[in-house]
Amino acid sequence: MEALWLSIKLASCVAGILLIIGMPLAYWLAYARWRGKFLVESLVALPLVLPPTVLGFYALVAMGPRGPLGKLWIAFFGHGLAFTFGGLIFASVLYSFPFAVQPLIVSFEAVDRRLLDASAVLGAGGLRTFWRVILPLSLPGIVTAAVLSFAHTLGEFGVVLMVGGNLAGVTRTVSIDIYDHVQSLEYAEANRMALLLLVFSFVVLSVVYAVNRRVWTPWEAK
Amino acid sequence: MLIARIRKERPGARRSSFVLDVSIDVFPGITILFGASGAGKSTLLDCLAGLLRPDDGRIAVGGDVLFDSERGIYVPAPKRRIAYVFQSLALFPHLSAEENIAYGLQKLPGELARERVEAILQAFRVEKLRKQKPGEISGGEKQRIALARSLVTEPRVLLLDEPLTGLDAELKAAIVDDLRAWNAAKGIPILYVTHSREEVDALGDRVITLDNGGVESSGAPMEVLSAPRRKKLAQAAGFENFLSATVLDLRETDGVMRVRLGESACQIEVPLGYATAGSRVQLAIRAGDILLATEKPRGLSARNVLDGRVVSLEQRGTMAIAHVDCGITFVVHMTPGAVRSLDLAVGGKVWLVLKTHSCHLVD
Numbered sequence: 001m002e003a004l005w006l007s008i009k010l011a012s013c014v015a016g017i018l019l020i021i022g023m024p025l026a027y028w029l030a031y032a033r034w035r036g037k038f039l040v041e042s043l044v045a046l047p048l049v050l051p052p053t054v055l056g057f058y059a060l061v062a063m064g065p066r067g068p069l070g071k072l073w074i075a076f077f078g079h080g081l082a083f084t085f086g087g088l089i090f091a092s093v094l095y096s097f098p099f100a101v102q103p104l105i106v107s108f109e110a111v112d113r114r115l116l117d118a119s120a121v122l123g124a125g126g127l128r129t130f131w132r133v134i135l136p137l138s139l140p141g142i143v144t145a146a147v148l149s150f151a152h153t154l155g156e157f158g159v160v161l162m163v164g165g166n167l168a169g170v171t172r173t174v175s176i177d178i179y180d181h182v183q184s185l186e187y188a189e190a191n192r193m194a195l196l197l198l199v200f201s202f203v204v205l206s207v208v209y210a211v212n213r214r215v216w217t218p219w220e221a222k
Numbered sequence: 223m224l225i226a227r228i229r230k231e232r233p234g235a236r237r238s239s240f241v242l243d244v245s246i247d248v249f250p251g252i253t254i255l256f257g258a259s260g261a262g263k264s265t266l267l268d269c270l271a272g273l274l275r276p277d278d279g280r281i282a283v284g285g286d287v288l289f290d291s292e293r294g295i296y297v298p299a300p301k302r303r304i305a306y307v308f309q310s311l312a313l314f315p316h317l318s319a320e321e322n323i324a325y326g327l328q329k330l331p332g333e334l335a336r337e338r339v340e341a342i343l344q345a346f347r348v349e350k351l352r353k354q355k356p357g358e359i360s361g362g363e364k365q366r367i368a369l370a371r372s373l374v375t376e377p378r379v380l381l382l383d384e385p386l387t388g389l390d391a392e393l394k395a396a397i398v399d400d401l402r403a404w405n406a407a408k409g410i411p412i413l414y415v416t417h418s419r420e421e422v423d424a425l426g427d428r429v430i431t432l433d434n435g436g437v438e439s440s441g442a443p444m445e446v447l448s449a450p451r452r453k454k455l456a457q458a459a460g461f462e463n464f465l466s467a468t469v470l471d472l473r474e475t476d477g478v479m480r481v482r483l484g485e486s487a488c489q490i491e492v493p494l495g496y497a498t499a500g501s502r503v504q505l506a507i508r509a510g511d512i513l514l515a516t517e518k519p520r521g522l523s524a525r526n527v528l529d530g531r532v533v534s535l536e537q538r539g540t541m542a543i544a545h546v547d548c549g550i551t552f553v554v555h556m557t558p559g560a561v562r563s564l565d566l567a568v569g570g571k572v573w574l575v576l577k578t579h580s581c582h583l584v585d
Contacts, residue, residue, distance in 0.1 A: 117306070
């Protein structure tokens with residue numbers, strides 16, 4: 001049960017952080033007219049194609065006591081980042097990046113440009129236009145981004161194993177826990193956990209799809 | 223008063239690029255911006271509002287310079303105080319009518335903003351819709367709300383991009399009356415884009431016509447649109463008959479010339495133009511300016527009477543449209559009542575009567 005709780009805590013943190021850093025980035029990717037934009041887009045999409053071991057490996061190197069991030073972390077907090085909950089969050093944020101940013105870009109781009117023009121001629125600057133027009137009209141996309149990054153983090157295995165190891169209560173998430181049980185031939189235990197994760201994921205996704213549908217209808221209906 | 227000189231090149235599809243190059247003065251009151259689609263009307267409005275940056279030129283309202291390419295001045299859209307009602311209206315779908323209208327008033331203290339919203343809701347007669355979202359509101363009322371949202375900010379200039387398309391004439395007139403009443407007190411320049419001839423007649427104090435990115439003519443609606451100098455403009459202005467003709471002889475003392483229509487034997491008298499005998503000219507004639515008679519008319523001031531046969535007759539709304547073959551085919555508009563009382567039918571013999579000055583020469 002401790003493992004499940006840890007997984008939920010990790011997934012919530014990651015989803016929250018991704019929304020905060022994902023929104024400005026997605027805004028920029030959706031509206032900027034810079035030629036080199038495709039490079040940033042590729043970078044954001046990279047975790048989709050890389051095996052988690054590759055990402056985990058580099059994350060681990062960066063966070064190690066001799067890596068740049070690890071040194072910085074030690075200087076501020078006095079202990080290393082690898083094999084801690086903080087390190088797990090960092091690696092998971094990287095790994096789930098496209099799952100938050102892509103739906104945000106899609107929903108920002110879907111907002112009618114003339115609405116943004118209307119906001120501008122009515123005296124609103126970029127920030128006010130974002131809060132009053134883009135954000136409310138992208139709500140379904142934002143919910144999708146939050147849920148996808150949450151669910152994706154909940155289900156991750158490789159990255160967690162690479163950078164977090166298997167410390168009970170610190171880095172042992174549900175997926176690791178299940179793997180452990182299977183390795184020790186405790187099938188009943190593994191099954192209990194797996195079933196729990198399955199049901200939980202299904203319920204969360206159902207709630208989101210239901211909400212999304214309701215949010216959409218009044219604005220789509222002409 | 224709005225004074226603008228704008229040059230803007232827009233890359234188009236397949237290497238062709240569109241160049242807007244205009245110089246306009248817009249006085250207080252309603253000025254119609256008239257032109258076929260693709261003439262550059264929306265590009266011009268976007269430049270004036272600050273949504274597009276011109277390549278070159280100068281825009282000033284009152285004494286305030288909003289854009290000057292030489293001095294490097296560019297005031298962004300939110301600071302221009304130029305209101306713009308888009309063709310799509312662009313009401314915020316997630317906000318109620320009231321919230322839409324209050325959107326541009328964020329800098330005013332709450333109490334004052336509420337008063338202004340209240341006043342404009344009443345001026346445009348939409349108080350009952352205040353809590354409704356745009357999706358629940360009918361077309362004409364959405365247009366009123368879009369106007370109210372723009373005007374409540376007390377703009378210095380109002381740009382309207384075909385704001386009343388799709389409304390019936392009565393509703394249009396009612397909204398225009400409300401707009402006029404509002405502007406009677408404010409007296410700001412209003413630039414009103416349309417390609418509907420009726421709106422020009424009903425609305426405009428002045429007309430500026432655009433063609434292919436440039437100003438073609440400007441002045442009072444009657445001057446500009448009654449004697450169109452270009453075929454494209456004439457088409458947009460509702461001239462149904464375009465005929466090419468050969469000049470036979472000039473009668474300078476009468477201010478007329480005789481021409482032969484197309485390859486037919488028809489000869490008519492038209493106003494004198496810059497032409498010599500034997501040269502080709504283009505004529506534009508409104509279908510509504512042609513009279514029909516079932517007997518050969520006599521004792522008329524009109525100089526041109528042609529005989530022909532009705533080749534088709536159809537009724538469209540409150541208007542009857544006839545095609546008459548006189549060796550060359552004319553389109554003639556009349557009322558359904560006229561069709562009944564003349565007992566017109568396809569194949570029937572008729573006479574066409576054309577005043578000399580209903581025949582306009584175009585380039």
